[in-house]
Amino acid sequence: MIHPRTLRVDYDKTISVVCVVGSELNVNLNRSAPPSSRFFSVKCTPSVWCSISPQPQETSYLSPTPLNGNSVLLITMTHASEFENDSKLSVWYYGENKEVLGRAILHLTAVEISLDVDADRDGVVEKDNPNKGSWKWGPDGHGAVLLVNCDSERSFWKKPDTEQDYISKVSDLKDMSVMVLRTKGPAKLPEGYKLTMHMSQGDAESVRVFMSRSPEVVNNAQSKKLLYNYFVRGYPLVLSSEVLSQEVPYIGGVAEMKFYVEGLRFPDKDFDGLISINLSLLEPICAGIPETPIFTDKVMFRVAPWIMTPNTLKPVEVFICSTSDNYQFLKGMRNLVAKSGYKLKICHEYMNRGDRWMQDELEFGYIESPPHWFPVVLDSPRDGKLDDFPYNELLGPDFGYVTRVAERKDVSSLDSFGNLEVSPPVTVNGKNYPLGRIIIGVAFPTATKGRNMTKVVQDFLWAQKVQEPIALFSDWLLVGHVDEFMSFVPAPDRKHFRLLLASPDAGYKLFRGLQKDGHGQAKLFEGLKYEEPRTVDDILNDRHLQNENNYVQSCIDWNRDVLKRELGLDEEDIIDLPILFKLVAEEEEEGKGNEYRAVAYYPDMVNMIVLGKNLGIPKPFGPKVNGRCALEVEMCSLMEGLGLSCTFIDDFASYHKLLGEVHCGSNVRREPFDFKWWNLEM
Structure with a gap:
């Protein structure tokens, strides 16, 4: 790369000049000439190269050459000097009769300089x-x-x-x-x-x-x-x-x-x-x-941007909390993680202080440069009792930490990171997203009021550029998290994954089939302490519940269309899971009535943990037919066709009743993508 530089010289003076190899010194000859000058000549040592612009007719600058008003001497040095002032250049000026009027002498020192x-x-x-x-x-x-x-x-x-x-x-x-x-x-x-x-x-x-x-x-x-x-x-x-x-x-x-x-x-x-x-x-x-x-x-x-990791990447460590009432959950998770061959890290009560929602407090990702990468945890602004865990327990050598601080008045349930997911790699209308796309839940676009993920977190996610976010409508849920109605699992064909969506329609279809086959008296929640069983017939005869689920299905269908459009999905890329919901009242400010939002009617099977080909799924406690839970049978049928193994984990008392499930209570650190983010076509 040539770096031009204008140089001032004066006749009858000797000056010392430093020239950087690769740069070009430009000397306006007329500007530095004595009055009445008509000709010039140039002499220099072998390490100095020079030319005149515009090129004069004379082939040599050693003899007097006509001086034009715009004559510029171009000087470059071919290699670095061994000693200070070891190269010379002189410009001689002549009058009308070629008599010498003066000369300018340059002592040149050449250096090579490169910031690399x-x-x-x-x-x-x-x-x-x-x-x-x-x-x-x-x-x-x-x-x-x-x-x-x-x-x-x-x-x-x-x-x-x-x-x-x-x-x-x-x-x-x-x-x-x-x-x-x-x-x-x-x-x-x-x-x-x-x-x-x-x-x-x-x-x-x-x-x-x-x-x-x-x-x-x-x-x-x-x-x-x-x-x-x-x-x-x-x-x-x-x-x-x-x-x-x-x-x-x-x-x-x-x-x-x-x-x-x-x-x-x-x-x-x-x-x-x-x-x-x-x-x-x-x-x-x-x-x-x-x-x-x-x-x-x-x-x-x-x-380097912060990059999230989807369910399709290989797990490294699984994180869960131990509380006084989640023994059954811990037992199921221990067995699943051991069977899958990954590490399990338990956050004990002295650290979690009763906060069991490991997914909501943090999101794992990583940063990478050509020679080096390390995991980085993004700490949610929810700041529950698990708030100290990411900083105190995860931050360390080659394990980074980042957070975004929001005003407490701006933080809602939607700022918990069950409301932050990322898709596997996709191609949409010819545009490639090799690192997938981030998915967040927000209020409905036309809502005059509602909860949203706080702006500082959304701004951060958008600014990373490499996983362009998608906004879904999740405010219809009481908790308001996208992981309550969707998940991704690996698949051997098509796009190498499937999108799983909760579907009340699929739930009613399953229950109607059971009723038709004579199992209308089969009971949900049978054997659960403090839970009143309900028969398939009861559910199908509950008109109010049907209307509530029609509303829920409409909300999910809105998101279905967004996901199909933004992830380039076909219907064959989506699997509907039989899950019912119910609406519950959320108390508003005094005098403003109640707001009704949805929660899962029975354990929400879409809210699962994905460990390679092993799935940890909330045990739904559905109606039993021939000694087996019909919901579990359906789930196994849908997943085993993809080569996935289903393990059902009892989280009913310790998570479901508290409005969360397996995914909400766990988190997974995964290996990074093979694809290098800087190779993205932007």
């Missing part, structure tokens, strides 16, 4: 990539990647590494992006010249830069002063929100100096994720006058 990053995203910092100063998405794209350093390397008094302005352990460096300053030239720069690294105030709110100490740096007198002022455990802080510009050492000969760039915050509504860092060579004018930049190199980073 991993612009081709292969894990190696290459030299002077021409695309290092910009960002482009896609497999043929360019631009370096930067991680938010949101894990914690400290064992005691831990907090995210972004909250400390020093490097506490060398292991912290792997969470940062390497930036290399490469220089080549004489042992030192001419007097007064210096290198400065700088960035804008806006970018400095999102990034910090540390410098690596090396033996070459320590032995340099200029850098000793820098290290004395900014040294912290061998990695001085160079740039931050308090220090926007900082001199960095020039090391003689052929040298490389590493810098470590640390991301401080994720993309959000007010931050597009792009960061620029600049390196300038400054030239002195005279004492008391500021230096002027004569060369600037720029690199650009994009902060």
Whole structure:
């Protein structure tokens, strides 16, 4: 890349000039000529290359050449100098009769300077990539990647590494992006010249830069002063929100100096994720006058987005809570996780303080750069009694933490993360979403009042860009979470997954079939303590319940159409699960009456945990036919056709009666996608 620079010269003067290899010095010959000059000639040493624009008719600049009003001398240096002022160039000016009127002499020192990053995203910092100063998405794209350093390397008094302005352990460096300053030239720069690294105030709110100490740096007198002022455990802080510009050492000969760039915050509504860092060579004018930049190199980073993981990715760990009343649930989950071959982590009562809703408190995701990735937990603003768990128990080395803080008045049940899901990869109308699409629940678009996921969380999710969110209507539910009526399971064919939807219509169809086959007296909830059994006939004769489920089916059908459109699904990609709901009154403000919203009539089988080919499903306690629960039989029939195994877990007393199910009470950390987010076509 050519960096042009206008250079002032004066006749009858000798000046020393530093030229960066790859840059071009432009000298307006007429502007610097003595009065009455009509001709000029140029002489230079072999390492200097020059030309004239516009090209004169004469083939040599060694003899007097006519001087035009717009004659510009173009000077470049082919390689770095070994010594200061080791190259020369002189411009001779002549009068009408070719008598010498004066001459300008340049003593030239050439240096190579390159600020480099991993612009081709292969894990190696290459030299002077021409695309290092910009960002482009896609497999043929360019631009370096930067991680938010949101894990914690400290064992005691831990907090995210972004909250400390020093490097506490060398292991912290792997969470940062390497930036290399490469220089080549004489042992030192001419007097007064210096290198400065700088960035804008806006970018400095999102990034910090540390410098690596090396033996070459320590032995340099200029850098000793820098290290004395900014040294912290061998990695001085160079740039931050308090220090926007900082001199960095020039090391003689052929040298490389590493810098470590640390991301401080994720993309959000007010931050597009792009960061620029600049390196300038400054030239002195005279004492008391500021230096002027004569060369600037720029690199650009994009902060890696937070990425959610869908049910189709391989599980790593399962998280559940232990409470005084959920023994049956714990027993079922232990057996399921052990059978599936994954790790189980139990949050005990001293930490959960009676809050069993592991899904609602947090969402697992990850961040990734070409050489490194680690999981990052997103902490919900619901801030229940589990609030300390993500920070105190999960944050640590290579396990990051992020949250979004909302005003308490703005937080509703829809801010719990049972209301935050993500689809498997899909293609919609030719547009590929290889990382899937985030799904959230909100109020109906035309509602004059209603609950919504808080704006700060929605803004955060939208700003990540790589999993474009879809908004569904979930406010019709009492709890209001999308996981109450939908889930995804892996499949061997079609799109490699199925969308599962709760369906009152499928429930009534099943019960009518039982009635037709003479099982109208079979009972739901049979054998459950404190629960009144109901026969199939009772349910089918309950007109009010039928009307309530017609309303629920309409709400789900609205979402069905949205999901088909936004995920590119056909009916064959959807499986309807036989689940009934009922409406219950939610007390409103005094004098405003009650609001009616839906809850599951019996354990909501769609609210399941997916562990590879093993499904942990709420035990529905449906009507028994020939000794087997008809709802379980139907569920097994639907899932086993996809090669999936159903395990039914008793969560009735400890979760269902408290308006949640298996999925609400569990969470799964999964492996990341193989697909690299920076290869997305945007």
